[in-house]
Amino acid sequence: WILTAFLSCAGLTAGCATPPPALPVALPQLTPPPAATAPCEVYVLPPNATRADLDEGYVRRGAQIAACDAARRMALETLEAEHALEAEALRRAGRERR
Incomplete structure (x- = not known):
């Protein structure tokens, strides 16, 4: 009885554990710069920083903040473009299936 119960339980569990259906289209992937x-x-x-080191630090950090913000903006624009392409691909796939 134990073997029968185990096989029944395993069969029921395996029947419920099916993988989700695959997407009908391959979604585009963008590579960020x-x-x-x-x-x-x-x-x-x-x-032992001097006044000249402080002045250089202000200039360098300002440039680094601007560069870091530009890189963040590029990453965000790439992500938004990828999401737009994915939405367009899914919209087209939905229209083609009908």
């Missing part, structure tokens, strides 16, 4: 995935640099003051 390398600058969008690179970590941002941060200028660190050297030990």
Whole structure:
């Protein structure tokens, strides 16, 4: 009886555990530019910093913040473009099936 109960339970479980249906279309994948995935640099003051080091730090950090924001913007634009392409592909696939 134990073997019969085990096989019955396994059969019922396997019947419910079917994989979800595959998507009807291959969704587009965009590769973000390398600058969008690179970590941002941060200028660190050297030990025993002088006034000149502080001035250089302000200029460098300002440029680094601008570059990091541009990279973040590129990554976001790539992601939004990929989502738009995916939505368009799914919309077309839905229209073709009808």
